[in-house]
Amino acid sequence: MSEEIQTEKKRIKSYFIVFGFLVILALVNVAVSYLHLGGMNIAAGLVIAGVQALLALGILMHIFWEKKTIHHLIGLAILFVLALFLLLVASYFDSIGK
């Protein structure tokens, strides 16, 4: 237990570093939305949001230190969402009947 407490004490600093990054990235995302980059605007916005999500998942939700069972569960969820998006893209570009 005391080892667990020591580990937690060390992690507190990383929580606040992540907080700083999340705030900065949110501001960057807003700034990017006012630039005229054409179709790249939304791509840049989603990449920035993706980095924010990774930081929140990895550090705040402890994914980087979690057991394999959790990694497998998350992997499965991401796989299903990707399959959902793939179906969407496939249906959008489907030319049958056009």
Place this chain on the structure above:
Amino acid sequence: MEIPYTVTARPDTGLYNAKVGIWLFLASEVMLFGGLFSAYIFLRLGATHWPHHILNVPMGLFNTMVLISSSITMVMAWSSLKMRQFSNYRKWLGITLFCGVLFLSVKSVEYKDKFHHYGIILNSGQEITGHLAMTEEEAIHSDVLKIKPDPENAGDFLFQLKSIFSKPEGEEKVLEIPKKEIRWWSNFVPKYNTYLATYFTMTGIHALHILGGLLVLGYFWGPGAALYRTNPEHLANRVEVAGLFWHFVDLVWIFLFPTLYLF
């Protein structure tokens, strides 16, 4: 009968049961919001016109900061419990609850603002947006609609920021449009266009998640905290599970903010 593995880890998974349970639940939530986001992409790809910066970006940014802060205070509440600092736990969780209530309050102000914002589609197809210069009751019964149109720079960050604290400038001119020249008019509610329907659906479901999270966290701040006296590690595990849900709700907002407010 005592429920097993609420504090200690199961030998096969290496985790206590509630943690596996919450991650299974979050996996199903990923599919729920994944479905909503795929609907958003589909509708956006098929739309001839998609509004840009019509929502108040400074307000959305403020709410983003509030949720990010609440995620940090949430993890600090759990961390305090792990270190057996009960008063700190109550303090951090209290701030988390405050942030959640603040988020919902700002959201309700945003919704109210949209309900008082109007759009008019003329017979020519031209769209005029702005605020009514008459009551809604008068607008329904009158043959003429009086509207203060939005200025050209209504999407600018500074203009939107000023409009939060004072009456927007440039809204003094009043247009009087005979109803025979109007094809359709409405306030900014889901029926107005696909964008607003998507906005209200996604942010509404997200707000319901915030509300659910607040109820659970409120319980752990109040009556549920009594468990600390008998089994602090069990309480720490319960708070960790509730915290994982809270972080997930924050994570969803991280994607909602750019897709609906910014791009």
